[in-house]
Amino acid sequence: MGLYLIPQLRIKFLPHEAPKTLQVSFTFPDASSENVELHVTSVLENVISTIDGIKNISSESVQSAGNITVEFEDNKDIDFGRFEITTLIKSVYRKLPPEVTYPVVTNPSEEKNAIIIYTLNSEYDDETTYNYAVEKIKPLLAQTQGVENITVSGCNPKVWHVIFNESLMQIYNLSASDLSNKINDFVQKYDLGLLKVGISDSINYRIKATVISNIISLKNIPITKLKDKILYLGDLAKIEYSVDKQRNFSRINGLNSVSIAVYQDKNENIISLTKKINDKIKTLKLPPKFHLKKTHNAADFVTDELNLILVRTLISLCLILLLLYAVSRRIEIIIIAAVSLIVTILTSAVFYNFFHFDINIYSLAGISMSAGMIVDNIIMVSEHLRNRNNKTIFRPLFASTTATISTLSLIFFINENELKILSQFGTAIVINLAVSLPVALFLIPALFTKFNITGNKKKPNFNRLRLISKIKSIYRHVIKFMLKHKAVSVIFIVLLFGLPVHKLPNKIDSKNITAQIYNKTFGSRWYKLNLKSTVNTFLGGSLHQFTKKIFENSSIKEPEKTRLSIKANLPEDMKIEHLNEVFTRMEVFLKQFKEIDFFCTEINEYNQNSISVFFKKEYETSNFPAFLKNEIIKKALKYDNIEWKIDGAGNGFSNSLYAPVKSAVIFITGYNYEELMRHSDKLTKKLKQDPDVSGITVSGNIYKFFAVEKYNYQIEFKEENITDDDISKLLIINSLINKTEISQNITFGEKTEKLIIKSDKSESYNISAFENQVIKYDSVQFKFPEYLAIGKQVCPKSIYKENQEFRIIIGFNYVSMGGALTRYVNTLVDETNAELPFGYKSFTELDSGFKSNKSKKILFILAAVLIVFIICAILFESFKQSLIVISLIPISYIGAFFTFSWFNINFDQGGYASFFLLTGITVNSAIYLINDFNTIIKYRNISHSEAYLNAFNYKINPILLTVISTSLGLLPFVFSHENNVFWRAFSVGTIGGLIFSMFAVLIYLPVLMLPKQKTGKS
Secondary structure: OHHHHHHHOOEOOOOOOOOOEEEEEEEOOOOOHHHHHHHHHHHHHHHHOOOOOEEEEEEEEEOOEEEEEEEEOOOOOHHHHHHHHHHHHHHHHHHOOOOOOOOEEEOOOOOOOOOEEEEEEEOOOHHHHHHHHHHHHHHHHHOOOOEEEEEEEOOOOEEEEEEEOHHHHHHOOOOHHHHHHHHHHHHOOEEEEEEEEOOOEEEEEEEOOOOEOOHHHHHOOEEEEEOOEEEEHHHHEEEEEEEOOOOEEEEEOOEEOEEEEEEEOOOOOHHHHHHHHHHHHHOOOOOOOEEEEEEEEHHHHHHHHHHHHHHHHHHHHHHHHHHHHHHHOOHHHHHHHHHHHHHHHHHHHHHHHHOOOOEOHHHHHHHHHHHHHHHHHHHHHHHHHHHHOOOOOHHHHHHHHHHHHHHHHHHHHOOOHHHHOHHHHHHHHHHHHHHHHHHHHHHHHHHHHHHOOOOOOOOOOHHHHHHHHHHHHHHHHHHHHHHHOHHHHHHHHHHHHOOOHHHOOOOOOOOOHHHHHHHHOOOOHHHHHHOHHHHHHHHHHHHHHHHHHOHHHOOOOOOOOOEEEEEEEOOOOOOHHHHHHHHHHHHHHHOOOOOEEEEEEEEEOOOOEEEEEEEOHHHOOOOHHHHHHHHHHHHHOOOOOOEEEEEOOOOOEEOOOOOOOOOEEEEEEEOOHHHHHHHHHHHHHHHHOOOOEEEEEEEOOHHHOOOOOOEEEEEEEOHHHHHHHOOOHHHHHHHHHOOOOEEEEEEEOOEEEEEEEEEOOHHHOOHHHHHHOEEEEOOEEEEHHHOEEEEEEEOOOEEEEEOOEEEEEEEEEEOOOOHHHHHHHHHHHHHHHHHOOOOOEEEEOOOOOOOOOHHHHHHHHHHHHHHHHHHHHHHHOOHHHHHHHHHHHHHHHHHHHHHHHHHOOOOOHHHHHHHHHHHHHHHHHHHHHHHHHHHHHHHOOOOHHHHHHHHHHHHHHHHHHHHHHHHHHHHHHHOOOOOOOOHHHHHHHHHHHHHHHHHHHHHHHHHHHOOOOOOOOO
């Protein structure tokens, strides 16, 4: 059954987590964050919040865009929730400003990257190419089962432009609003009501709208009447149907093209789906002068990576089986191991299918690792059956396997998003190990009986026996020496692990005698300058070296193709066309490198400007990406007015002045945004007056602190001048409107299209023109500054709202840290709360959101240690022996600490996985040894030392075999590329820990178990 079900398993590269969350995203070009919130976000959020089953709803409005995140209750059907949201959006979309794009509903947890991208080029204009992709290619691909969505991009849409003559409009006392209203009146339908006909029937009387079918009918819309003459729209404005102002640029390899991106259904096999899509494309017959090219295929990368993992796994298993044969020299043992492993994997496949388990990079890691552990169990059982021919091994085998399963099960309770993916790794090992227990209990003894394997039939090799005897004699003397100096041995291993002296505070803010002594010693300036570094090095041991060099600089990454990411922030005074020119020059620079496969350019007005560079397969793991990155940095620095962020191929580069890390943040929440801003401004002014405070930043999102400042202009009436001169505010407002664009939708034929009304002088209009231009209406003439005050102010980087409650975050840096910072921030919070009205509150979370809470992950490892202690206490019925077993775990960590530090390897999710695994498997050897030791003590009247040495003689061979086999199994993964996510850190950390665990088991286990050796006693 397992053999049949294996091909049915879903294959993906990365695991898929599906929380009950949906996100609504939209753009609102040229709108400030306040306008986005007022006119779009709040409108959509109000209707969406009426849906039943919502657990939490939050929104964020930023410059020119916004999004709403909806989290549902666990019992809510996510697909029905999506249907409800899309229905509500459809009902209110017409009420939104015309510039707003249609909101898109997505699941943030779903893979957002397209699995396959095609680019379509032709010798025709962009619109013709785009229409062919939409009308021919998109419907063809949409027929493929498993395709969730298809997007077509790369064409700037055409809109109707009504460009009025501003001078004529002033002569006829007309404004842009007048034109907009007249156009709406002309095409509007009017319901007059119902006329009763008979008893039950009625007729709805409606004035039918005039149909605008061509440019002539648009020009003939009447606007006003002067004496006997009617002025039509065509008399006052020039009408064009042309491409709208380009707000974004999308290119591949520097060429404008239409992109067709295909997204997969979350339950679909990516490899089989891309094959079906490619088969569909082969049936497409392109017209002359059209060219279709596949520029991206995620399945190729997935297939290559999964195949590489499978090859390495097979090499690992072959190495393990060869080791087993080299030691046993019996082909029957190899057959038993191979059959047991195959049966375990195939039986596990039944459970994979039952639990809807995906095959991906992390589950394959678990399967590969568990295969080695299963072979370890097979070795342990086989050696026991060969030497003792009984089943007493199953009690410690069950305990050790259960300990490993229990510690790995804790992975399922990790809530951090970046480590949730490890649940796939843990699930694979747990299922395989659970299945391996009945296999070891029933199948292996049956196979031993079948092959009639009882003991070692080979003639003894006396030279080998003499060598073993000599090694055991040396070991006996080493243990004897260590027991004589037991205290020194324990102190040495503690210092080798390390004391957390580097965590000591710089100063204790207290007036008690202990604090004063501490501040004069460890808190003194002399200690910090002369002794602190030395003390940390010698007393900190491997823990300090690992923490300072690796752990504090670690990062969680997702495995992906090697690429460079070039991002740029648009300065306030730079137009998007200027940035496009800079990116065009960067594209010309990139084209000269034959090692580049392709690069994608995305530029838009929301500061999401980037070039993603991908490399040909043979250069991905070479030094070229790092070389190119340095060359790009040199090129970028020539444009010193642009903020660059360049990532990939090593450490990232950024010349941004806006540092995201703040030493403290203060939150203010409430239901009125203007009231919140008033109190935020008050707190900000207070902070600016403090010379110890710097780097003050205000935002709604803690991750927006680094964003470039955006400004807008605020206009206020000078009430006293208006009153004195008797100038109408309406006259001033109409004059202002003539300087802006008005967008609206219009039904043109059977299509709804966008119409823009603007002045013929709009392109040349700026702040200088605003201040100096003379406005004339009838006999009245004036300048705007006479009646209007204009000021430049910083736009909020983002407006954040959760469950209808606004949130503002003030971040800043303070000259002191520790207790002084805590007291300072708490004082500010208390003072702010005293001034806030009812329903508003202020609070703080120092370092909130900036530093990953790694201590929580350490607590999970400590919980795993506790589980091992409980299992050992049940098995041995001894707290002392259980404590001895778990004390070996930190000793094995020493090996992992040193390995990461010496090889300078990034501690990613593979590093965390290696520590979880070490916690579970390090104790296995100790469990087998102590179990044999207890059995010997129970049935034989000998000393503890002799009992331990007897247990050691019985179990040393299988223990060494299991450690060597596990290390050999991971060896092929050690030589993966340094940028390889998960595998490199996982294999290096596990091997380093396992090798050092042998030092713990062979040397420190007897030191901790046996009584101190007295002088003269053997």
